[in-house]
Amino acid sequence: METLRSDPPLTLRQTGPGVVHLVSTAAGPLGGDHFELTIDVAPHTTLAVHSVASTLALPGLSRLTVTARVGARAALRYSPEPIVLAAGCDLRVAVRLTLAPGATVFWREELVFGRYGEASGRCHSRFDAIVDDVPLLRQELLVGDPAVDDSPAVYGSARCVGSTLLTGDLPRERHLADGCAVLPLAGPGTLVSALAADTVELRRRLEWGERLADKSLP
């Protein structure tokens, strides 16, 4: 690992060869916070980013910006625990993922609409994945917005939404189960997309789809 630098409340800990855990050393993000995470994976190297616990977005406007660049023949696994949108939060998430041709990525994101029994806060997330200067996936999610809440077209009765983007040498097969689909994209990648009533079910559905999308996963 060439560079590992962080400042509270977000702390990075190397927990193994090519493995980093995000540790939140303070509550949040809270109104006014802007968290930034930059990941550079050099060609022919491997990195895994996890987190020790879920992130609780607290009341007020806060931002989370993640920028990741993955070099040729490099591999990145990004699978932090879910972001929970507490009532009153207004979280803006921006993820920009730039991949060299032949880069292998496993990028999982999970959003939970409020703590147990709580109304969801607001969230607007945007995800842009670019491979070799061509857009692979552009996806925005709005949560806690009257236009989409309870719409059978958007989340239905689900309380969690999640997706995993996979690239690499993958079969271009579609799969479908209750609340989960494995969707080969137009470009070189596959999106596993899931809706669920709770986080346990969401993770189970995503893992089901991830294993079908990439048969080399354990």
Added chain:
Amino acid sequence: MHGDMAMLLLADSRLPAGGHAHSGGAEEAVRVGAITGPEDLARFLRGRLATAGVVTAALAAAACELGADPAQERWRRLDAEADARISSPAQRDASRTQGRLLVRTTRRIWPSEALDSLAAAVPDGAHHPVALGAAAAAAGCEPRQAALAAAYTSVTAPATAAVRLLGLDPVLVHRLLADLAPALNDAAHEACVIQADDWSSLPAHAAPALDLLAEQHLRTEVRLFVS
């Protein structure tokens, strides 16, 4: 010019371009019980407009602007932006099928360089909003009119389908559509505010339930609508 008239023709479900064959996920939503009556339908339409509707409106506006000074390489790039915003293969297929038919029909109505160059650039069928924007340009529309037509058809198709599938009162369903007028105007306005050469920042609102419904629909044996 004649943009208003052309916009009405493009938004009309009687335009012979196959739009009537698509329900925008409504048929599957009815089959699985996610739409059972007017209240569910209202929520379905509102959510569809705020996601797929906003995205198609923005792509149509961008295509209309490009249609004024078309170039094949630029059509392919805009079409790739549409591809990156549709994660469900079933929806990509439905979008290209509709786009192909729309280009075929509108090239005969409004022969133009915009539509000829789009057909040459994306011979297998451009995505529907791109085709709609190109046709709008050919017909003399402004980008805002293209956006309005795109947003409008994103909700009228599922609304009409739901009337047929559930036997709903058509007057009541038209009232639901009328209630969406402010949101529809906002969607078209938003589509044009973001107009720029940089298409990467165009809206990309996803609707995970629509993706699941579209994939499920393909596996359903008895279907009235293509999508």
